[in-house]
Amino acid sequence: MAAQGYAEGQSVNRPPLFDGEDYNYWKTRMEFFLQGLDFQLWSIIEEGDLVVLNNRENWTDDDKKKISLNCKAKSILCCALSKKEFNRISVCKSAMEMWEKLRITYEGTDKVKESRIDILVAQYERFQMQPGESITQMYSRFTDVTNGLAMLGKRYDMGDMVRKILRSLPASWTPKVTAIEEANDQKRMSLEKLIGSLMAHEINMERLGESSSKKKHNNALKAVEDTSGDESDGDKSNGSSEDEEAFLSRRLQRILAKKKYQVSGNVGGYSTAFLTAE
Known part of the structure; x- marks a missing residue:
């Protein structure tokens, strides 16, 4: 289970896999990987295989080491390619030739x-x-x-x-x-x-913008509250005016209630009214 969940790119011992997508990204990562693993491997890819002049039966230990590094460079490149990409370079004889074939394919001439x-x-x-x-x-x-x-x-x-x-x-x-x-x-x-420096300034600009927005919001709320207060004062004033009118009306009614009109009878065919005050 652990092996199945082991994602490519999480180990310094595994080369980045190239499946035909984003060649420049893979090329840069592959260059760093090879340099970190053994800088001589990267030199082999850039400049070509290490030269061995002796025949096989006369190989020295140094010759064998060179041949081993040449083969290792090719092996690492092959391990870094999907089956489709491997088919492009499978006939190449050297790591440098393989690398150049991929470069021309994806970067062009x-x-x-x-x-x-x-x-x-x-x-x-x-x-x-x-x-x-x-x-x-x-x-x-x-x-x-x-x-x-x-x-x-x-x-x-x-x-x-x-x-x-x-x-x-x-x-x-x-x-x-x-x-x-x-x-x-x-x-x-x-x-x-x-x-x-620009990011720090951007943060300050955002903070000032938020502060300004908050201030405008508070001012708007205050204006609404002031308007409501004015309306309440107007209501109180209207109420006072109505109370004053009611008071005057009641007073007038009391004055009129003190006076009465009485009809005493007829004198010479005319009605005579006497106004008496209590």
């Missing part, structure tokens, strides 16, 4: 390589931070471009890449860009230091 470099260089020159993109996301896209160029043999110096990232930032970052340019020598500044 020198002309194709130059075309790919032109495409990536254009992407590098037009590179800009996208709206809504974080510093981490922007830097990930940037490294995809620069790593692709490096694998094809095209490299930019550190100062050029630092300036490129600073130029790619939007206008809202201008104060920070100016501060970095004034405080640092861009030719000596590392990308890691630059990205760390």
Whole structure:
């Protein structure tokens, strides 16, 4: 059960497996793996098999060691390929020939390589931070471009890449860009230091934005409460006015109630009314 769950890439003793996907990623990992295992193995792949001049019956211990390393380099490459990829290089006689066959298959000839470099260089020159993109996301896209160029043999110096990232930032970052340019020598500044400074500034901007949003929210709530308070005061004022009117009405009714009209009878055919006050 443990062997079945043992994933490729978790051991320094197992080469990374290539199944035809993402050749550049596999090539870089394979290079590191071989160099870490035995740097002479990587030299065999880059420069060709170690030369043995003696006939087999006259092999010395040093000759046998060279032949063993040549075979080991081929064996490791074979172990790093799926069946489909192994079929591509199965007729190759040396590890260098196997490696070159894979390179041409997935990177193309020198002309194709130059075309790919032109495409990536254009992407590098037009590179800009996208709206809504974080510093981490922007830097990930940037490294995809620069790593692709490096694998094809095209490299930019550190100062050029630092300036490129600073130029790619939007206008809202201008104060920070100016501060970095004034405080640092861009030719000596590392990308890691630059990205760390930009990420710290991004966090501060987010915190200030949240604080401003919270303040606006509190002000809105206060305005609503003030409006409600004004309405309550108006209700109290209306209530007071209504109470005053009711008081005056009751007072008037009491005054009128004190007076009565009495009819005493008829005098000469006319009705006579006497107004008496109690």
